Amino acid sequence: MKYIAFKCCECGVINVFDSYRSDGNRCMKCGGYLAPIGQCVIKDNKKNVLGGRITVDTTDIDTALKKINLLNDRMNDVVLRMREFKSKSAELDAILKSSVISDKNVCVGMTKVIIQSNCRIRENDLEEMERKLSEKLGIKVVILNSGFEIAAIEAGVNNG
Structure with missing residues (x-):
């Protein structure tokens, strides 16, 4: 032009x-x-500057992020509880392998461990084993003699 x-x-x-x-x-x-x-002659300015303002509603994203953070916190709590449960189970297995009870059914919960023995144990030995296991694990341990068929847990998970 x-x-x-x-x-x-x-x-x-x-x-x-x-x-x-x-x-x-x-x-x-x-x-x-x-x-x-x-x-x-006029020098063309090749620079085009566009200006604008964008407004975005982020309430849905914020809600989703809060839910994700809550879920993440709960999953971390579950992982910690599972690690604690795994360490107590491994410790219980090590103790039981070295004890008189060789044939057993074990139910492990968060607050109690109930062991059902398939062989007869004297009452004095039974109480002593319960006391030692309770001291080692830090939770209440109950050993049922072979006369019982059902083992139950007050609160926790049944793994046996």
């Missing part, structure tokens, strides 16, 4: 117009008459 430069006859300001619309123009500053100077 061609451009033509004009000089104002009254104030001397240079004005640039498109060559197709150059007739009848007046000075942009004072409104005076324009005298043509010649053709001119």
